[in-house]
Amino acid sequence: MIRSAIEVVNLRKSFGKQAVLDGISLTVGKGSIYALLGPNGAGKTTLIHILSTLTAPDSGYARIEGCDVVQDRNAVRQAISLTGQFAAVDEVLTGRENIAMMARLSGLSPAEARIRTNELLRRFDLEEAAGKRARTYSGGMRRRLDLAVSLVVDKPVLFLDEPTTGLDTISRRSLWEIILQLKQQGRTIFLTTQYLEEADQLADEIAVLSGGRIAATGTALELKARVGGEVIELRNAQDEVIRAIPTSGDVQDVRRALNEAASACPSDTRVVIRKPSMDDVFVALTTDHPIESKEATLA
Amino acid sequence: MNFSRSTVQPASFAATNAVFIGRSIRHSLRNVEALMMAIILPIMLMLMFTYVFGGAIDPSGDYVNYVVPGIILLCAGFGSSSTAVDVATDMSNGIIDRFRTMPIRSVSVITGHVVASLARNLLATGIVIGVALLVGFRPDAGIGDWLGALGLVVLFILAFTWLFAAIGIVTGSPSAASGYGFVLLFVPYLSSAFVPTSTMPSWLQGVAEHQPITPVIETIRALLTGTPVGDNGWWALSWCSAILAGALTWCAIAFRRRSGRR
Ligand SMILES: Nc1ncnc2c1ncn2[C@@H]1O[C@H](COP(=O)(O)OP(=O)(O)OP(=O)(O)O)[C@@H](O)[C@H]1O
Ligand SMILES: [Mg+2]
Numbered sequence: 150m151i152r153s154a155i156e157v158v159n160l161r162k163s164f165g166k167q168a169v170l171d172g173i174s175l176t177v178g179k180g181s182i183y184a185l186l187g188p189n190g191a192g193k194t195t196l197i198h199i200l201s202t203l204t205a206p207d208s209g210y211a212r213i214e215g216c217d218v219v220q221d222r223n224a225v226r227q228a229i230s231l232t233g234q235f236a237a238v239d240e241v242l243t244g245r246e247n248i249a250m251m252a253r254l255s256g257l258s259p260a261e262a263r264i265r266t267n268e269l270l271r272r273f274d275l276e277e278a279a280g281k282r283a284r285t286y287s288g289g290m291r292r293r294l295d296l297a298v299s300l301v302v303d304k305p306v307l308f309l310d311e312p313t314t315g316l317d318t319i320s321r322r323s324l325w326e327i328i329l330q331l332k333q334q335g336r337t338i339f340l341t342t343q344y345l346e347e348a349d350q351l352a353d354e355i356a357v358l359s360g361g362r363i364a365a366t367g368t369a370l371e372l373k374a375r376v377g378g379e380v381i382e383l384r385n386a387q388d389e390v391i392r393a394i395p396t397s398g399d400v401q402d403v404r405r406a407l408n409e410a411a412s413a414c415p416s417d418t419r420v421v422i423r424k425p426s427m428d429d430v431f432v433a434l435t436t437d438h439p440i441e442s443k444e445a446t447l448a
Numbered sequence: 449m450n451f452s453r454s455t456v457q458p459a460s461f462a463a464t465n466a467v468f469i470g471r472s473i474r475h476s477l478r479n480v481e482a483l484m485m486a487i488i489l490p491i492m493l494m495l496m497f498t499y500v501f502g503g504a505i506d507p508s509g510d511y512v513n514y515v516v517p518g519i520i521l522l523c524a525g526f527g528s529s530s531t532a533v534d535v536a537t538d539m540s541n542g543i544i545d546r547f548r549t550m551p552i553r554s555v556s557v558i559t560g561h562v563v564a565s566l567a568r569n570l571l572a573t574g575i576v577i578g579v580a581l582l583v584g585f586r587p588d589a590g591i592g593d594w595l596g597a598l599g600l601v602v603l604f605i606l607a608f609t610w611l612f613a614a615i616g617i618v619t620g621s622p623s624a625a626s627g628y629g630f631v632l633l634f635v636p637y638l639s640s641a642f643v644p645t646s647t648m649p650s651w652l653q654g655v656a657e658h659q660p661i662t663p664v665i666e667t668i669r670a671l672l673t674g675t676p677v678g679d680n681g682w683w684a685l686s687w688c689s690a691i692l693a694g695a696l697t698w699c700a701i702a703f704r705r706r707s708g709r710r
Contacts, residue, residue: 201549226551227458237542241475253467254552256456282478298546302456 154179154306154337155200160209162195169195171361172209177339177354179305182332184348185341186431187358193341194234196358197310200339201231213306230302234310234341236295240284244275244294247283248301255302262301269297272327289320296324300331307331309340313347325351345431357434364434372430380429381406382421383414391418395429458551468560475534476564482530486568490523490576497642498583505643509584516580516587517668518641520573520601521661526633527569528609534561535616536625539706555703558613565609566602573601588674597671603688604664610695617702641665660687 155177162170169192177183187193198204200211202222210217216224238247248269252262270276273293278286283294296312309328313321328351332338342348348355349369356366365372378398385391391414394406403422410418459467476483497519502511535558538544547554577585589597612628619625638652639645639661645653656662663683670677 198545201545203545203548223551226549229549231546231549233542233545235542237544237546239471239543240541241478242471246474250467250471251546254459254464254547254550256459256463 152179153177154181154214155183155339156212157196157200158210160196160199160211161207162192162199162204163207168361170199170206173358173361173363174209175356175363175366177337179337180332180335181353182328182338182340182351184352184355185339185358186343186345186348186355187341188343191358192361193358194310197231197233197308197339197341201229201308202226203231228304229306229308230299230304231308232295232299232310232312234314236288236291238283238286238291238294238298241282243280243282244286244290245270245279247294248298251298252301257302265301269300273297288315289317292316292324293320296327304336306337306339309338311341311343313342313344321347357431359434365430372434373425375430378425379403379422380425381410382423383410384419384421385415386417386419388419393429395425395433461553461556464552464556465559468556469563470560471557472534472560472564473567476568483568486523486527486572487575489526490519490572491579493519493522494576494579494583498580501642512580512583512585513587513673514669515642516576516585516672517597517665518636518639519580520576520668521604521641521665522633522636523572523576524569524601524605525608525636527572528565528605529612529628529630529633530568531561531565531609532612532616532619532625532628533622534564535613536619536622539617539620540622555700558617558699558703562606562609562613566605569605569609570602587672589672593671593674597668600664600667600671600684600688603685603692607688607692607695610692610699614695614698614702617699617706620706635659636661636665639665660684660691663687 153176155175157173157175160170160173161168173196175183185193185196195204199206200213200218202218202225205219210219212218213225214228216228218225239250242250245266248266249262252265253259257265270279273296275290275293275297278290283291286294292312292315296309299307312328313324316324325347328338328340340351353368354366355369355372357364357372365375367375379396381394381396381403382390383392383394392410394410396402396406407420410420497515498512502509502515505511506514538557538561544554544557547557612625615628616625619628636642638656639659640656641661645656645662648656663680664687666680667677667684669675670680
């Protein structure tokens with residue numbers, strides 16, 4: 150019995166001299182949502198490409214549902230579906246034709262494909278545009294079509310590379326809903342995102358990718374805890390944040406931070422104490438100088 | 449609603465090919481400009497060579513019988529070159545990644561483009577012959593000769609379409625790929641397509657007689673005009689088969705390499 154849906158051990162990949170992935174290890178439990186956070190160029194897409202059999206790693210290995218992504222490529226392909234970073238739809242075909250084509254390629258009979266296509270068009274709110282060529286779709290419609298196409302048949306493991314980039318708030322929320330529904334059906338979802346809120350909302354586990362390595366993993370709560378306790382925010386008369394000082398949350402450290410602030414800031418400065426946000430986590434974990442304090446409070 | 453759909457067997461090889469062929473034919477029918485070009489070009493060339501150049505090249509009025517095979521190949525060469533653009537367009541779109549992550553033989557996407565190109569080019573060939581008959585082409589060929597000529601044209605189209613498919617894979621950008629089409633548009637002029645090689649300067653004769661298009665032209669012409677084929681037939685078959693085999697290999701290697709694997 151294989152417990153983990155995705156298992157990555159010491160994966161490395163370089164392009165030329167640039168080590169894009171420099172020893173990545175991670176495990177994704179079956180039926181969970183795993184979010185990979187990282188800035189532009191962190192290697193998120195490269196990792197997804199390796200996991201979805203598009204690129205071979207230089208060393209290390211990865212298994213999807215127990216199958217090696219290099220040796221058992223075909224078994225892996227049976228188990229996964231990829232929604233790439235950039236919508237991968239056939240621009241010349243209509244929305245309906247796009248879904249039907251993928252349904253046929255996935256092995257459905259023409260009749261089954263027709264039924265499935267109609268279901269998906271309805272589910273993704275594309276019925277009206279079903280007969281129009283994908284070239285004429287807006288970014289959001291294209292993204293929805295892209296996702297519909299990747300769901301034509303049940304696959305236990307789904308890869309979503311920045312699924313909500315470029316979507317408006319409403320579309321993003323409805324996509325989140327869909328992702329959570331998919332999870333309820335027992336699918337494993339591996340997604341990348343640049344939106345911390347998204348990882349916070351969806352993911353059972355979050356990994357922060359930085360400098361080719363996983364800088365931290367954990368639930369949103371655990372990651373926030375690692376950044377420390379309360380953050381002291383200093384605001385000017387216009388209520389703009391002029392500085393944020395992370396603290397460990399205990400009395401001594403808060404006092405130290407306030408003393409520091411009192412000596413350095415104008416007298417009309419106001420203080421707000423808040424919990425660290427995912428933004429703080431992200432900045433703390435991906436830069437050498439977390440937030441604005443030189444003293445990282447990382448455990 | 450739910451997303452459940454009992455897991456199914458992936459599409460068979462035949463079904464995969466059928467889907468991709470259908471896709472490429474839809475693409476061809478919807479690319480109105482390219483389709484018009486495939487229809488108008490043969491008509492224009494046929495009329496131009498018969499009425500504009502024909503009288504000067506051969507005042508006896510028999511030139512149309514000479515020039516038909518050349519125009520068929522000129523159109524076929526031009527038509528197959530658009531495959532490079534089609535393939536490059538796919539390769540530069542994320543859709544190819546999606547195909548590759550499916551448990552299918554994704555190289556069939558190229559097969560689809562090749563079959564669509566064959567269909568387009570046979571349509572163009574039909575038009576050339578139709579127009580030629582209208583302007584005085586009088587072939588002297590039995591059914592066997594027609595089939596032989598058709599078979600050779602099909603082989604020629606396949607060889608050059610696969611060649612352009614490989615070019616489309618390696619260039620990977622539609623605009624770069626479109627540049628290569630022009631090269632092949634000129635190759636037929638350096639053959640016996642429009643004038644006998646004996647009228648050319650001797651250095652050019654050497655080129656013209658030893659390039660693949662000349663034996664193909666000579667074979668088709670001999671079949672259609674009821675003259676002996678001679679060893680041109682074997683040369684034509686060998687050239688086309690060699691180009692086809694080379695292009696298929698190149699395609700397979702290039703397709704795998706472009707996937708970033710290894
Ligand atoms: N095929 C390639 N050849 C050379 N370098 C590459 C290739 N693919 C990716 N890279 C490099 O690897 C690094 C990581 O790229 P990747 O696309 O994985 O980042 P990402 O985290 O997905 O970024 P983004 O958030 O912008 O999508 C980048 O510096 C990129 O230039
Ligand atoms: Mg990316």
